[in-house]
Amino acid sequence: MAREAMQKLTQWEDVRYFLAVVRQGSFSGAARALATDQSTVSRRIALLEHALGQPLFERGPRTVRRTPQAEALLDAAQAVERAVLAMEDAASRAEAEPRGRVRIALTEGLAQHVVVPRILPGLFAAHPELAIDLRTGDEVLDLARHEADVSVRFFRPARGELVGQRVARLPLAVLVAKRARKRWAGRSIGELPWTSYVKDDLETPESRMLARLGVGRTRLACSSVETQLAAVRAGLGVAVAPRALTLALPDLAALDLPEAPDLGTLELFVVTRAALRKVPRVAVVYDALVEALRALDPSRAEV
Amino acid sequence: MAREAMQKLTQWEDVRYFLAVVRQGSFSGAARALATDQSTVSRRIALLEHALGQPLFERGPRTVRRTPQAEALLDAAQAVERAVLAMEDAASRAEAEPRGRVRIALTEGLAQHVVVPRILPGLFAAHPELAIDLRTGDEVLDLARHEADVSVRFFRPARGELVGQRVARLPLAVLVAKRARKRWAGRSIGELPWTSYVKDDLETPESRMLARLGVGRTRLACSSVETQLAAVRAGLGVAVAPRALTLALPDLAALDLPEAPDLGTLELFVVTRAALRKVPRVAVVYDALVEALRALDPSRAEV
């Protein structure tokens, strides 16, 4: 070891570790984010501190606090990261064939019911050297930070270096298991066995909708949409969800409410980084997503 | 090994290798510049090419040619380097005490006769934690690229992020060994046994001066000023050099030419990067250099 203290970054790699610790707030967290071990983070940060000749973090058993020196370096470190990410994009731009890996960030439902069965088969067949990472989950991955290449989500993306489009407007409906349909037909809104999706008590389009209908806290609340739908298919209750879901799940049907309120629509967006839009491997994925997801939009389908 | 081809820079360190190969034009040269082995460069470039999914260099036995892909990445890579260098400067700015290492680029003569005997003793005594790298040589080290922190040279530095000042104007004189002085006293310019400093056939202030005096190719030409001065001290000839050298080398004296032409002056500059000027460890060195070198200027000394 024994790098001398001379204010020289002899290991550019360490900048990545520094940023991870700052963002995660702990060595352990940084290790998880970097897919490495906590001990490695600890040692590399120690080395970096020695190389720069100044302490960067105050280690506490419960927490890691940045020193003022670390604070002063943050901007510069982020500039390094931006430059590296820009270089990655520049590298992508040079490729000619759709090959390599594309990471798609999307919801579990879109992945299972649309992307996997309807899009991937054709994509893999058409481009043998293309590989796909499906990153499902509720956390919003940061396209700008290269956590994913393409994102399919139900909200308009933050702008910046991102480009994208709305591919479908999906009317919401009250979904119910077909075999339980007649049991609740004709009931009023207040009498229906509502289920809801609740994650960290955050507001969702669906929760806003329920509130608008006058439905309060539901008897069954799920922290994942999939579990919620499983409950509906088991006949436990009804859920507000895109009507288009009945295409993918034939044992579900829309329930016509007597009051017939407008349940609103979800807007589906496909987004990527501007620098990647023309990159072959991304372009084929992006285009396939847009084409297939447009078909979900009933207003478009009817035309 | 086995990083997958997915256009991701998993090893930021590799950017440094990429740039070194581009600049040196060969893996071996890059290895020398990076103080590592040629085999390491070869392997890391191969890894980088695989990680980016595209070839960067065409290997020939005699030469390495960049591919168009490498060309496209050059700007981005340099941006990464600039960001890293900026981060190093930011790290320096955070230090409070003059400690660490300062690299001074200067000529052999200035190092031996001025900096080492007159400046370093006081500097080391005043700042126990300060370390100095004296980088002598004729190649001009690049301050902007962090090859040195402070430079003492006989020409005005390229501007940019550099700051500095002229610390002395040193009149040139014809120097001769004292014990040989009377041998050549009174001789005309053309009759004197001139010596010269010739390096790669480049023009120097001294060579311009000789040409102006009408002196052509000299009998003794040296590729280092020190050797040339050794020859003069040995009584082999005379040399055009700053008159102030007689202060450091008492066995030399200035020879008064009968024609007494104006031999001109050399201008001595001390330069550093703007970002470092206020950094304690650099500031104490810079200030000591300026103060001591000013004393070499006769016009100032007489005041």
Add this chain to the structure above:
DNA sequence: TGCATGCTATGCAAAGTTGCATGGCACGCG
């Protein structure tokens, strides 16, 4: 107060990386 939890630091064996030595190859010089 005592226990459970999540954090960092460190010893140690395994894995990865480096440097050296070698081989092959093309160009330039005598």
Add this chain to the structure above:
DNA sequence: CGCGTGCCATGCAACTTTGCATAGCATGCA
């Protein structure tokens, strides 16, 4: 035209770095 030189690729041993397991510590909760 052969030889010398400088270049890149690769095998192998020494070294360095990594990941796992452990120990120590402070905080929060019962």
